[in-house]
Every structure is written in structure tokens, then in C-alpha cells.
Amino acid sequence: MKLIAKYFIILTFLVATQTGFSQVAAPYQVGTWQGFRTCAISYTFDDGCAGQFTKAIPIFDEAGYKLTLFTISSWIKDWTDLKNAALSGHEVANHTDTHPNLTGMAVDKQEAELKTCNDLINLNVTNQQCLTMAYPYCVKGNDALHKKYFIVARGCQGFIEGKTPGDMMNVSSIMCGAVGSVKLVKDFKGKADQAANQKGWLVYLIHGIDNDGGYSPLSSDTLKASLQYLKANDAKFWVSTFGNIGRYVKERNCVSVKETLVSDASISIAVTDTLKKDDWYNFPLTFRRTLPAGWASATITQNGKPVHSSVIEVSSVKYLQFEAVPDGGTVVISKADATGLNDLNDFQKGRNLRVWIDGNSLLFKVPVSCLPYPTLSLFSSNGMLVNSFNHCQIDGGIGKVSLETMRKSEVLLVRLSDNQSTWSSQIFIQK
Ligand SMILES: [Zn+2]
Numbered sequence: 001m002k003l004i005a006k007y008f009i010i011l012t013f014l015v016a017t018q019t020g021f022s023q024v025a026a027p028y029q030v031g032t033w034q035g036f037r038t039c040a041i042s043y044t045f046d047d048g049c050a051g052q053f054t055k056a057i058p059i060f061d062e063a064g065y066k067l068t069l070f071t072i073s074s075w076i077k078d079w080t081d082l083k084n085a086a087l088s089g090h091e092v093a094n095h096t097d098t099h100p101n102l103t104g105m106a107v108d109k110q111e112a113e114l115k116t117c118n119d120l121i122n123l124n125v126t127n128q129q130c131l132t133m134a135y136p137y138c139v140k141g142n143d144a145l146h147k148k149y150f151i152v153a154r155g156c157q158g159f160i161e162g163k164t165p166g167d168m169m170n171v172s173s174i175m176c177g178a179v180g181s182v183k184l185v186k187d188f189k190g191k192a193d194q195a196a197n198q199k200g201w202l203v204y205l206i207h208g209i210d211n212d213g214g215y216s217p218l219s220s221d222t223l224k225a226s227l228q229y230l231k232a233n234d235a236k237f238w239v240s241t242f243g244n245i246g247r248y249v250k251e252r253n254c255v256s257v258k259e260t261l262v263s264d265a266s267i268s269i270a271v272t273d274t275l276k277k278d279d280w281y282n283f284p285l286t287f288r289r290t291l292p293a294g295w296a297s298a299t300i301t302q303n304g305k306p307v308h309s310s311v312i313e314v315s316s317v318k319y320l321q322f323e324a325v326p327d328g329g330t331v332v333i334s335k336a337d338a339t340g341l342n343d344l345n346d347f348q349k350g351r352n353l354r355v356w357i358d359g360n361s362l363l364f365k366v367p368v369s370c371l372p373y374p375t376l377s378l379f380s381s382n383g384m385l386v387n388s389f390n391h392c393q394i395d396g397g398i399g400k401v402s403l404e405t406m407r408k409s410e411v412l413l414v415r416l417s418d419n420q421s422t423w424s425s426q427i428f429i430q431k
Contacts, residue, residue: 022252022253022254022255022256023255023256023257024255024256024257024287025257026290027289027290028257028269028287028288028289029287029288029289030252030255030257030285030286030287031252031285031286031287031288032163032199032252033163033199033238033248033286034238034240034248034284034285034286034323035235035238035286035321036286036288036321037234037235037236037237037238038196038199038235038236038237039192039195039196039198039199039200039201039202039236039237039238040195040200040201040202040237040238040239040240040245040248041192041195041201041202041203041204041230041237041238041239041240042067042068042201042202042203042204042239042240042241042242042245043056043060043065043067043068043204043206043239044067044068044069044070044134044154044173044203044204044205044206044242045067045068045069045070045206045207046070046095046134046205046206046207047070047072047075047095047099047207047214047215048069048071048072048075048076049207049208049209049212049213049214049215050209050212050213050214051208051209051210051212051214051217051220052069052206052209052214053081053085054209054212055209055210055212055220055223056206056209056220056223057085057088057090059220059223059224059227060090060227061088063224063227063228063230063231064231065227065230065231065239065240066088066089066090066091066239066240066241066244067090067091067241068090068091068093068132068241068242068243069082069085069090069091069092069093070093070094070095070133070134070154071092071093071094071095071117071121072095072096072097072098072099072117072136073094073096073097073116073117073120073121074097074098074116075099076120076124079124079125082121082124082125083124083125086125086127086128087127090241091128091132091241091242091243091244092121092125092128092130093121093130093131093132093133093134093242093243094114094117094118094121094130094132094133094134094149094150095117095133095134095136096113096114096117096133096136097112097113097116097117097120098113099136100113100136101136101137101139102135102136102139102140102141102142103139103140103141105141107142107145110141110142110145111142111145114133114145114146114149115149117130117133118130118149129279129280131149131150131151131243131280132150132151132152132153132154132242132243132246133146133149133150133153133154134153134154134155134173134205135153135154135155135170138155138156138157139155140153140155140169140170143169146169147169150169151168151243151246151247151250151280151281152165152168152169152171152242152243152246152247152249152250153168153169153170153171154170154171154173154203154205154242155170155171155172155173156172156173156174156175156205157170157172157173158172158173158174158175158181159172159174160172160174160191160194160195160198160200160201160202161200161201161202161203162198162199162200162201163199163200163201163249164249164253165201165249168246168249168250171201171203171242171246172203173203173204173205174191174202174203174204174205175205175216176188176204176205176206176216176218177206177207177208177215177216177217177218178208178216178217178218179215179216180205180216180218182204183218183222184222185222185225185226185229188222188225188226188229189226189229191204192226192229192230192233192237195237196236196237201245201249203242206218206223209223227239244283247280247281247282247283248283248285250275250281251273251275251281251283251285251326252285254273254274254275255271255272255273255285255326256270256271256272256273257269257270257271257287258270258272260330264335265334265335266332266333266334266335267292267332267333268330268331268332268333269330269331269332269333270330270331271285271287271302271324271325271326271327271328271331272326272327273326273327275326278327278328281326281327282325282328283325284307284308284323284324284325284328285323285324285325285326286321286322286323287321287322287323287324288312288319288320288321289319289320289322289333290317290318290319290320291311291318291319291320292335295335295336296336296383297311297335297336297383297384298311298320298333298334298335298336298384299333299334299336299384299385300320300322300331300332300333300334300384300385301331301332301334302324302325302328302329302330302331302332303328303329303330304329306385306386306387306388307322307323307324307331308322308323308386309321309322309323309384309385309386310322310380310384311384320333336383336384336385352367352423352424352425353365353367353414353415353416353423353424353425354425355414355425355427356427357403357427357429358400360402360403360404361400361401361402361403362376362378362400362401362402362403362412362414362427362429363398363399363400364376364398364399364400364414364416364425365397365398365399366394366397366398366399366416367416367421367423369421370416370418370421370423371418371419371420372394372418373390373391373392373394373418374392374399374416374417374418375388375389375390375391375392375416375417375418376388376389376392376399376401376414376415376416377389377414377415377417378412378413378414378415379412379413379414379415380411380412380413381411381412381413383413386412389401392416399416403429411426411427411428412426412427412428412429413425413426414426414427
């Protein structure tokens, strides 16, 4: 009996270790991947081949997806393309300073390779931090050094990782293009489907594009078609940078959710993780909570700011689905139908605001009687607050707010208000 109890304790411990001490219990769930999608896919590009900038980035920008550029810092003469890529949300990451084979190199020389590259990237590309790397020739160097500088690092063992890679400092990737195993559109579709079956993380490794002279060239048409396939199956595939998916995995495996204050109309929760560097681990995880009985909807904020949220139904159970950054401040879930929008029907009837889309911005014609610095709020079609902009900047009677953080296609209800009046409209955004 004692022996059985002992084994049971060991078994429980092993299970806890495997899952990394995540403590997300009912009524909460954390998505294995963002948006509770089935699998994750990263497109990573090495060595700065010309076609990555002239062909790949425009294709990704058009699809609304982000890629990772593993950069050899001593090869960069002009940082403009990398700066612009990062400003569009792509990741600029470390591929060492001079592309040496790290195996067998003295540890201080290895550190100089990693640090010089990080420093040059961070000096020249200032809207992100360089926190991931890819090994030249796919061979690891000193593990402790990699862990000191990086969240996650990439090798190229050729398989699809599971929901948590066995070694975050040697995540497998699959070579694409002429000498790789993934060349044609059907190869990309096959790998993506396989990743979905495994509910895992698929990382592609790409060098040359078309005839740019880069190693193992891949056709830009094939690349484009591969993204169209993922886009057509958006509910299944989460496409994001190597760094963001690496962050998601590590945060998800040690996140805890705890309700700290509960009333009839509001629930406060603490979302925390055990990772020490909050400035590295600042990526939102996706959560679900069963919709409290008697609630129609909710507005959700973290640290006072609206977060992406929606009401969804799975197997006839209604959930609030929302995003929150571990250790990013208190999450407050407030009962809605009254707070966000006074009455959804009234709102949709009285549209008197002129709004339109220009690129990544939403513009609106400011009503003549509107006071300076009004607030513009965006709601989803079921009345959830999506985003709110205080003190809107107005130029020549036209106001403008950014839709950068919006995803997917959705109908938005738009409300403009000053201290005295409100105006409203409805618009369909497509990204
Ligand atoms: Zn390389």
C-alpha cells in the first residue's frame, strides 16, 4: 500500500513537471496556441538573401503575417530594410556576427559572436528586442550562453515539434527550396496539415527566393500560395514569428489564473507566470472562461486597457475568449450590455457618423458640434468593447485611429463621444 502511494506521488510529480506547473483550472482554460488554434507555424529566413526583402516581405505584408529574419550582423551595410521590416512587425533576430561554426569555439569567442550581433541589431532596430537566434550550419554552441541571451533558438533537425519542444535551445526546423524537403505548394500544404494533426509547432527554414542567388532558392509564387492556404484555414493555423511562438510556449507552460475579486457584475483575475524577465515575456496568451450565468456579454480590460475578447460557443457552452499578458496587470471582466453599449439595437439604428478605412487606419468625419479631443470606441458586433481611443487627434475635420492591433475580418461598431453627445456607425474591416 505504501509502495503504491509512493509511486502515485512520483507519478503526480512527473505529470506536474511535464506540464510545467501551469495552473489554469476550470472555469478557465489557456489555449495551446493563440486563439485556440490547432497548431503554430513560423517562417524563418536566414542570411539576408535579397529576395527576402524584395519578394517575401511584401507577400507576408499582403497576407498580414509576420516572419523572422535571422541576421548576420557583420554582413549588414545598410540597416534600412531590417528597420522597416521590424516596424511592420517582423522579427529581426540573431544569426551571429560572422556566421562561424560554434562547435568547439572558445566560449568567450562564442559569446562575442552572440553579443556583437545582439548589440548591433538592438542599436539599429529599436522597436523590438533581439531575443532569438538560429545556429549557423544548424549546430549548437554553449548551452548556458544561449540561455543567457535568448528565449528560444533554432536548429534544423527536419521534424515538426510538439506543443512544447524538447529543447527550447534547439527547436527543429524544416529546410525549404531547391535542396530542401519542402519545395512545392503541395509540400507546404502537407506539412501544415501534419502540424495540425500533431497540434505542434512547424518551423520553416528559407534562404534564397527565386533567382536572388541565395542558397536553396524557393519560388515566391510557391511561398505566396502556401500563405493563401493558411489564410483560408485561419481557425486552424497560427502563423507568427519564431520569437512570439517561443514566448507563447514558455508563458503558457507556467501561467496561473486566479480570481481575486468576484461580484455579480465583475470578476477580477490575476494572470501570472513564473518567468522572471517580464520584459522578455510580454506576449498575450489566449484564455477562455465560461460565460457567467445571466451574462449576455462582457467587456474585458487588462491594466485598464481593453483587450481582444469575444463570446464564442463550443458544444453549446458559451465562453468569453480573451487575451492577457502574464504579469501584465489585473484583468477585469465586466458584465456588459449596459456598460459598453447602452443598447445594441439603438446603436445600430442611429448611425450618424461617417467612417472609412485607409490602409491600417480608421478615419472619421468629425461632426461639426463635436468638442475637441473626443473618444472613439470600437465594439464587436455583439457589443464587446474591442478598443478605445481617448483624446483622438483631429486634422482638418478628419479624425484618425490605428487598426494595427486588429486581426481578421470583422464588423465593428464605432462610437464617437465627447462630454455631451455620441455619434455612431458600423464598418466592415478586412485584413
Ligand atoms: Zn546561415
